[in-house]
Amino acid sequence: xxxxxxxxxxxxxxxxxxxxxxxxxxxxxxxxxxxxxxxxxxxxxxxxxxxxxxxxxxxxxxxxxxxxxxxxxxxxxxxxxxxxxxxxxxxxxxxxxxxxxxxxxxxxxxxxxxx
Amino acid sequence: xxxxxxxxxxxxxxxxxxxxxxxxxxxxxxxxxxxxxxxxxxxxxxxxxxxxxxxxxxxxxxxxxxxxxxxxxxxxxxxxxxxxxxxxxxxxxxxxxxxxxxxxxxxxxxxxxxxx
Numbered sequence: 602x603x604x605x606x607x608x609x610x611x612x613x614x615x616x617x618x619x620x621x622x623x624x625x626x627x628x629x630x631x632x633x634x635x636x637x638x639x640x641x642x643x644x645x646x647x648x649x650x651x652x653x654x655x656x657x658x659x660x661x662x663x664x665x666x667x668x669x670x671x672x673x674x675x676x677x678x679x680x681x682x683x684x685x686x687x688x689x690x691x692x693x694x695x696x697x698x699x700x701x702x703x704x705x706x707x708x709x710x711x712x713x714x715x716x
Numbered sequence: 717x718x719x720x721x722x723x724x725x726x727x728x729x730x731x732x733x734x735x736x737x738x739x740x741x742x743x744x745x746x747x748x749x750x751x752x753x754x755x756x757x758x759x760x761x762x763x764x765x766x767x768x769x770x771x772x773x774x775x776x777x778x779x780x781x782x783x784x785x786x787x788x789x790x791x792x793x794x795x796x797x798x799x800x801x802x803x804x805x806x807x808x809x810x811x812x813x814x815x816x817x818x819x820x821x822x823x824x825x826x827x828x829x830x831x832x
Binding site: 698701 | 748
């Protein structure tokens, strides 16, 4: 069982739809991350929230909009996605967002398919 | 800038045989090193980490890794693999001075396939 919970596990959406991915952790971690992973590739960092503030945006297109309502919850709002956005979206958390020495804990991801 | 190289994209091995998955890193500063495993249809799970101290690090599921600063390597080993070890393995490096997030740089991954 993972300590980072992501919902939904699978999502199929059209290019004009609006949907959201949800991530939740109850480990008291203060940094949360969104990654995109294509098949047979390593995860690519999208966003980092540290103490509920957006600290890193890896030049992600605006059709992806992150939100961190509180220290336990992270959302990724999706709008007008393209077929190339089909991927596994992983959420992770770590104790804090600085220092580099804290391992990240990953959820099992949401598999997103864009029709 | 940091980078991680995993020299082998695939490693086939028979059950109960030993295995080594290779990882080399480049960084101009001290680094923290991690190995993660990803089973099919799952997220990444931390196997082990090197932060400081002893260069031989033991992790979960019988895996260990040795940090070698002179060779800038952090190879993962297991003396006897099991069919359940079949998975993708990622080596990653973290910048200790990276503010605003523990940003990880991943290698391209090594697919370990254990055969009977």
